[in-house]
Amino acid sequence: MSDKILVIGEMRDGTLRNVSFEAIAAAKKIDDQAEIVGVVLGDEDLEAQATEMIYYGADRAVALKNEKLKLYTPEGYSQALMRVIEKEAPAGIVMGHTAAGKDLTPKIASKLGTGLISDVTEIESDGDQPVFIRPIYSGKAFEKKVITDGITFVTIRPNNIAALKADSSRTGDVLVEDVEITDLRTVIKDVIRKASEGVDLSEASVIVSGGRGVKSADGFKPLYELAEVLGGAVGASRGACDADYCDYSLQIGQTGKVVTPDLYIAVGISGAIQHLAGMSNSKVIVAINKDPEANIFNVADYGIVGDLFEVIPLLIEEIKEIKKINA
Amino acid sequence: MNIYVLLKKTFDTEEKIAVTNGEIDSDGVEYIINPYDEYAVEEAIKQRDAHGGEVTVVTVGDEDSEKQLRTALAMGADKAVLINTEDDLEDGDQFTTAKILEAYLEDKEADLILAGNVAIDEASGQVGPRLAERLGIACVTTITGLEIDGDLAKIDKDVEGDVEKLEVNLPLLVTCQQGLNDPRYPSLPGIMKAKKKPLEELEIDDLDLEEDDLEPKTKTVDIFLPPEKEAGRVLEGEIADQVKELVSLLRNEKKVL
Numbered sequence: 001m002s003d004k005i006l007v008i009g010e011m012r013d014g015t016l017r018n019v020s021f022e023a024i025a026a027a028k029k030i031d032d033q034a035e036i037v038g039v040v041l042g043d044e045d046l047e048a049q050a051t052e053m054i055y056y057g058a059d060r061a062v063a064l065k066n067e068k069l070k071l072y073t074p075e076g077y078s079q080a081l082m083r084v085i086e087k088e089a090p091a092g093i094v095m096g097h098t099a100a101g102k103d104l105t106p107k108i109a110s111k112l113g114t115g116l117i118s119d120v121t122e123i124e125s126d127g128d129q130p131v132f133i134r135p136i137y138s139g140k141a142f143e144k145k146v147i148t149d150g151i152t153f154v155t156i157r158p159n160n161i162a163a164l165k166a167d168s169s170r171t172g173d174v175l176v177e178d179v180e181i182t183d184l185r186t187v188i189k190d191v192i193r194k195a196s197e198g199v200d201l202s203e204a205s206v207i208v209s210g211g212r213g214v215k216s217a218d219g220f221k222p223l224y225e226l227a228e229v230l231g232g233a234v235g236a237s238r239g240a241c242d243a244d245y246c247d248y249s250l251q252i253g254q255t256g257k258v259v260t261p262d263l264y265i266a267v268g269i270s271g272a273i274q275h276l277a278g279m280s281n282s283k284v285i286v287a288i289n290k291d292p293e294a295n296i297f298n299v300a301d302y303g304i305v306g307d308l309f310e311v312i313p314l315l316i317e318e319i320k321e322i323k324k325i326n327a
Numbered sequence: 328m329n330i331y332v333l334l335k336k337t338f339d340t341e342e343k344i345a346v347t348n349g350e351i352d353s354d355g356v357e358y359i360i361n362p363y364d365e366y367a368v369e370e371a372i373k374q375r376d377a378h379g380g381e382v383t384v385v386t387v388g389d390e391d392s393e394k395q396l397r398t399a400l401a402m403g404a405d406k407a408v409l410i411n412t413e414d415d416l417e418d419g420d421q422f423t424t425a426k427i428l429e430a431y432l433e434d435k436e437a438d439l440i441l442a443g444n445v446a447i448d449e450a451s452g453q454v455g456p457r458l459a460e461r462l463g464i465a466c467v468t469t470i471t472g473l474e475i476d477g478d479l480a481k482i483d484k485d486v487e488g489d490v491e492k493l494e495v496n497l498p499l500l501v502t503c504q505q506g507l508n509d510p511r512y513p514s515l516p517g518i519m520k521a522k523k524k525p526l527e528e529l530e531i532d533d534l535d536l537e538e539d540d541l542e543p544k545t546k547t548v549d550i551f552l553p554p555e556k557e558a559g560r561v562l563e564g565e566i567a568d569q570v571k572e573l574v575s576l577l578r579n580e581k582k583v584l
Contacts, residue, residue: 071491074456099487103468106421106453110460115422115544131548136449140344141351144549149542185465190492197536202487206583230584246328248506249488254340254447254518255362255505257487261582273340277447284581286573292561302576303561304569314570320584324576 003031003091005152006084008104009040009053010096016040016049019096019156019204021056021163026096026156028057028164029123030130035059037088041080043070050174055166057304059248060173070180071188072100078107080179080268085112101155114150120280121160121260130296138254138277158202194249199233201250206232206263209252209279210237212290213268213308220246223267230318235259237269237278253278267308271296288312328380328475331432332371332404333442333455336388336395337361349520349549360395363443365510366503368472371441372403373508378475380438381405385431387424389413393526400521401513407526415531420543427541430534432462437498439480444469444502450503459500469494469504474478 005027009020014278020038027036038053038061040046050061062084068076076183077100085093085108091107097119111163122133124144132145132154147153201207208227212222220234222296235257236250252259264282269275271287271294279285280299288301288311298302302309329526336358338344345352360368371382373521383406386392398408410427412419432440440459443450452468460468471484471490484491485504513521531541562569579584 099469102452103456106451106456107460107466109422109453110425110457113422115420116451117545118453124541137338137344137351137548138340138447139448139553141346141550141552143351143547145547146544148546149544181363184494186467186495190352191486192490192492194488194490219341222358227540247488263577263581273450277340277560284577284583285559287559297559297561299556300559301556301581302573303559304566304573306566306569308554309568311570314567315574318570318574322578 004088005030005034005036005094006088006090006094007036007053007058008040008081008095009038009049010098010100011040011042011049012200012203016052017096017098017200018163019098019158020053022096022161023096023156024053024057024159025164026120026123026154026161027092027123030094030152034091037062037090037295038226039064039081039084041069041077044178047174047176050176052166054170054172054174055168057164058172061175063174063176065176066179068183069185071191071291073184073186073188074103074107075183075184075186077104077180078111080115082107082111083179084230090151090161095155096158097155105153105155109153112151113149114153117147117154118256120154120156123161135281139258139281142263143196157258157260158224159205194247199231201233201235201252201257202259204233205261206230206261206265207235207259207261207282208232208242208265208267209237209250209269211237211269212243214240214245215268217245219309221315222309225267226312226316226319229316229323230263232261232263237272266296266300267312269296270294271299328374328378328438329374329436330371330380330382331435332364332367332384332399332436332438333335333380333385333428333440333458334364334368334384335361335443335446336386336392337446337448341388344552346550346552349551351550358391358395359445360398362557363445363503363505365446366505366507367441367443368399368402368404369508369510370503371439374473374475383408385428386410387412387427396526397521398513400524400526401517402511403517406524407469409526409528410534411528411530416541418543418546419455419541420545421451422544423541424454425461427531427534427536428454428458430536431529432458433465439475439497440500441504446467455500455502462500464498464500465495466500467495468502470501471480471504471506473501473507538576
């Protein structure tokens with residue numbers, strides 16, 4: 001094994017986000033011969049999380065510990081990671097294209113003076129050179145990019161590159177290390193949690209999303225129920241957020257979150273181009289709307305023209321039925 | 328306060344995208360200020376009005392970028408700078424753009440630099456954080472609130488829907504997220520005034536840069552359109568039957584249930 005690829009894991013509420021495991025799979029696509037080194041950061045002992053990185057395909061893992069790593073800060077995390085990068089001299093670095101990934105990776109790329117290909121959704125190989133595919137113009141086109149100089153540094157969009165199956169018989173070295181971090185310029189005074197508990201919108205495999213047609217905050221209730229039955233998350237169009245039916249943390253679209261679930265159910269959403277930018281790459285799209293002319297039907301795989309308050313309860317019942325059969 | 332805004336022109340959001348020979352077709356396309364950069368322009372103007380100083384809008388672009396710079400001046404910015412790379416730079420990436428901006432800004436003693444959190448065309452979101460690192464100043468991305476008191480900035484930062492309350496000292500670079508403000512439309516007097524405001528045009532040679540410094544680290548080898556989606560099916564019949572059919576299709580055809 002010659003080359004090393006660092007995979008930076010990301011925590012949420014004490015557990016590794018799924019995109020961390022997808023990043024390991026991505027590293028293997030970049031170079032299936034490379035030694036993959038998982039990195040996790042936190043203010044406590046993360047040996048268990050580091051070991052989990054190995055179950056998902058890392059060859060070894062490093063857990064960095066410092067009280068300043070409790071919450072993500074660009075300075076704290078970049079200081080800690082630069083120490084690992086200097087020590088390991090990796091040929092590649094992979095991280096999720098999440099809030100932290102978007103914030104951290106350009107900073108590190110700038111420190112290293114290297115390129116960075118962000119928001120990759122697919123990795124191909126051209127001879128021994130990896131080719132990275134990423135959406136541009138809000139998913140209306142895709143570009144293929146290669147690194148021409150320096151290390152292979154990429155972030156991957158959650159939910160696009162499948163993680164490997166966890167294998168708890170895999171073993172590898174886990175190094176738990178205290179890391180030194182100097183004073184941080186940015187001080188986090190408070191974090192106000194608005195994103196709903198439970199399924200993370202950017203990683204959900206099913207999303208039930210409501211628009212102005214839902215008509216009120218109360219109107220979202222059946223959508224939550226449908227999402228729960230499907231094990232998914234609830235999203236919204238900007239119109240629904242502007243109308244105060246739900247919090248902006250649920251907004252999907254050009255200015256909100258970009259999602260690519262297996263199943264996207266658009267309920268009472270007209271399908272403005274800004275909304276499509278956030279969801280049009282979903283694998284299967286279902287549209288439920290009263291207006292047969294609604295633009296959303298143009299991108300949907302299946303459409304039902306009808307009153308959502310009639311359709312959704314029926315849909316919940318029907319899905320409960322098949323879940324019973326499956327069980 | 329010495330305020331700078333990084334601005335990029337992008338295709339109008341309504342534009343259809345066409346690809347010719349592996350490149351985006353830009354013939355006849357309408358351009359706008361990148362929507363996230365509009366938040367940056369608006370915030371810069373508000374902060375200047377509250378604390379005094381001057382707002383300079385900077386673009387790395389081509390001749391046509393002047394139009395968006397004039398719009399920013401019409402909104403209320405004081406000065407504009409166009410770093411025209413059309414003749415000098417064949418290829419570039421985020422590394423290159425950050426280098427150019429660094430060369431321009433390194434002796435400007437900016438107190439506050441504002442940028443959009445992402446451009447809606449290439450959507451890498453790299454240039455702001457890269458530049459801050461090059462300039463050795465703090466950087467906070469995706470901000471939705473900014474209050475400046477002396478040297479201290481109190482910031483609301485959007486983190487995938489949660490809000491972080493941060494404090495950091497100037498000088499500072501921030502990238503702007505939806506929710507920060509409502510960008511104003513240029514007024515008619517604003518548009519008239521903008522015509523007389525200074526717009527400086529620079530080329531790479533005017534900056535302290537060697538061509539080798541600007542060698543990009545990545546390269547786009549192809550651009551393509553997503554596969555045309557098959558026309559969707561609008562189901563028919565009684566609503567109850569449609570729902571049954573839908574569930575069956577999702578389960579058996581698409582295998583997502």
